[in-house]
Amino acid sequence: MVSQFGLDFKRLARTSTTVVIYLAFGLLLLTSFFMKIHDDNYGPGLQLGHYTATMGSLDKAIDRLEKVKPKTKQVKAELKSKTTQKTLIDEINLADTQLVASPVLSAQDPDPVNRLLLKLARFQVKETAAGRGAWLELYRVEGEPTDSSLLGRKKAVLLYQTLLKRHRSQLFFNAARLPAASYLTAQLRSGQTTLLLLAVVVLLVAESFTLDQRKHTTALQQTLPHEPFGVLVARVGATFVLAVLVLAAALATVFVIVGLHDGWGNWAYPLIYSPNGRTAAVLTLGRFAAGWGGLIVLAVLLLTALGALVSLYTAKMGLHLASGVAVILLAVPVVLTAAVVRPVVRFLPSAYLQPAPMLLHEASWPQLPLGGGLAVLLGWTVGLLGLGWLRLKWHPRGQNQ
Amino acid sequence: MLEVSHLNFAFGKQGLLSDLSFTLAAGSITGLVAPNGTGKTTLLRCLCGLLPSGPGVLHLNGIDLYRKRTAYLAQLFFLENSTQLYADLTVADHLKYVRKMWHSSVSIQDTVGELEVAGYYRKRIRDLSLGMKQHALLAMYLVADPQLLLIDEPLNGLDPTSIQQFERIFTQLKAAGKTLLVSSHQMDSVGRVSDDVFFLKDQHILAEPNTGQDMMAEYSRIFLGQEAAHG
Numbered sequence: 001m002v003s004q005f006g007l008d009f010k011r012l013a014r015t016s017t018t019v020v021i022y023l024a025f026g027l028l029l030l031t032s033f034f035m036k037i038h039d040d041n042y043g044p045g046l047q048l049g050h051y052t053a054t055m056g057s058l059d060k061a062i063d064r065l066e067k068v069k070p071k072t073k074q075v076k077a078e079l080k081s082k083t084t085q086k087t088l089i090d091e092i093n094l095a096d097t098q099l100v101a102s103p104v105l106s107a108q109d110p111d112p113v114n115r116l117l118l119k120l121a122r123f124q125v126k127e128t129a130a131g132r133g134a135w136l137e138l139y140r141v142e143g144e145p146t147d148s149s150l151l152g153r154k155k156a157v158l159l160y161q162t163l164l165k166r167h168r169s170q171l172f173f174n175a176a177r178l179p180a181a182s183y184l185t186a187q188l189r190s191g192q193t194t195l196l197l198l199a200v201v202v203l204l205v206a207e208s209f210t211l212d213q214r215k216h217t218t219a220l221q222q223t224l225p226h227e228p229f230g231v232l233v234a235r236v237g238a239t240f241v242l243a244v245l246v247l248a249a250a251l252a253t254v255f256v257i258v259g260l261h262d263g264w265g266n267w268a269y270p271l272i273y274s275p276n277g278r279t280a281a282v283l284t285l286g287r288f289a290a291g292w293g294g295l296i297v298l299a300v301l302l303l304t305a306l307g308a309l310v311s312l313y314t315a316k317m318g319l320h321l322a323s324g325v326a327v328i329l330l331a332v333p334v335v336l337t338a339a340v341v342r343p344v345v346r347f348l349p350s351a352y353l354q355p356a357p358m359l360l361h362e363a364s365w366p367q368l369p370l371g372g373g374l375a376v377l378l379g380w381t382v383g384l385l386g387l388g389w390l391r392l393k394w395h396p397r398g399q400n401q
Numbered sequence: 402m403l404e405v406s407h408l409n410f411a412f413g414k415q416g417l418l419s420d421l422s423f424t425l426a427a428g429s430i431t432g433l434v435a436p437n438g439t440g441k442t443t444l445l446r447c448l449c450g451l452l453p454s455g456p457g458v459l460h461l462n463g464i465d466l467y468r469k470r471t472a473y474l475a476q477l478f479f480l481e482n483s484t485q486l487y488a489d490l491t492v493a494d495h496l497k498y499v500r501k502m503w504h505s506s507v508s509i510q511d512t513v514g515e516l517e518v519a520g521y522y523r524k525r526i527r528d529l530s531l532g533m534k535q536h537a538l539l540a541m542y543l544v545a546d547p548q549l550l551l552i553d554e555p556l557n558g559l560d561p562t563s564i565q566q567f568e569r570i571f572t573q574l575k576a577a578g579k580t581l582l583v584s585s586h587q588m589d590s591v592g593r594v595s596d597d598v599f600f601l602k603d604q605h606i607l608a609e610p611n612t613g614q615d616m617m618a619e620y621s622r623i624f625l626g627q628e629a630a631h632g
Contacts, residue, residue, distance in 0.1 A: 003497070003501035003502055004498075004502065006498075007487075007490070007498045010489075011489055011490060014489040014490075215487075216484065216485060217485050217487055219451060219479075219480060219481055219485050220480055220485060222450075223449050223450065223451065223474055223477075223478075223479055223480075224474065224502055225471050225475030225502065225503060225504075226471060226502065227471060396470055
């Protein structure tokens, strides 16, 4: 079957669709880059604005509390908390103003700001753990959701501890000018981008499994002296490998384009997540990218197996696209969190088509642990291929019989 | 040896083949002749399982197509015409693929030399003329090295030199013990190479041994004579 794989791969790779797929992957991943290519790097500037805004809020709160007469024990405690926060934010604001004014200095020595941010984060953990979280004025972090829980505060502590340890400036993942490693990570973290990439994969799969019918070249495949399932598996393999290679080539191209323009970045930059809902952990950009790659490969395999099964019933491009897109639409959060699918959602492959929520434990829908998710994706893939085997057992010539 | 017993085939209500029974011996060439649209290609498709024929109808060297499809197909090669070649692949790609898939030990180099396709061996099919594609297709038959060769109108688009070359190769294959069923409209060629001729008429086969008779005259008698009577 190696020969069949080689032939299918070569045929598919030489179609113009493959080039279109490569360009589509690239454009999807570069849209954000091109849209902001003339913008300044406003991420740190916006973040400084958030510190300033928080200081303003604290000033108002402190003024309000100072006017309260008589001051109860609770008012005094709150006033003390707000004053401490203001002092800490004041120091951060001052240090950060210098860094924003001098990006070169920021790159050389981000430790002073990180140290102050860590000090504030630790204070916030202590206050939240003591049940005084409501008194905290939490500043927004560009590109990240605000999490006022104790876990959210613990994550902040771990982030600044790690940044301090590695002497790195904080990155803001919605900044206009991100270095390549961070830019790619920001793109891969986006569920929307991931699902659109998979939709493009569906196009490649549909092309592969309708190619013979459209070019009137089905005959040779149907008179091969080999088990039809083996021939089908070879086609699945060729489609899968090509899809993965084209996606990898597009990712590499995007990395180079962004890297040449905005620098390469560092794959050791930490992403903070919670593996168990109680403690915080570090996942580097490099490990995130590797995990994303592994999971997306399984998602591509699943979509290819689906295309193979559909090809045994129809060679219509429209039906191939519809079946693949249906699986992807089921992976949209609003569908996955719907009450009607909630009881079974963790056993659906669509629940695991977005690697980022799985890797960072941020899914808003029920999921099995990582190993379980992999088992679901592989199980469905094997199941789809098994149905294909059964179909070919009774109809050796597929949809033409 | 191919044994066909009571083969029937219809597209919907339109019958094309009715109760055909015949045997093709090893080391023989059988010509298949009929006007366009009367079932030649349909018969070839049935014989290789591209169209359903039912169990117990087709046996190739004792192997039933429906019981042991893979073993049956391993003994034959059929590709309807050169438009079914892969346009984006080269002649070399096709020959290497067929050699592997049919587990053949035939030398590709020798075949390329014999058929004189070396000049376009590495060219893509889409860049070849009809005659070149016919050569590439015949090369696939040779490289696959099957017992049964089902060949549909192989002489289309060929110049007289190539026709002679193809006829010589058919004769060599016969001498090597292969079974050839060749459909053709070139009655003079059918007369030169065939041991027997199947005239497919009214869903039935009229089998005639080739005794050197004028095949064009036979064709006219069988097909045009009937048309004249109708007229």
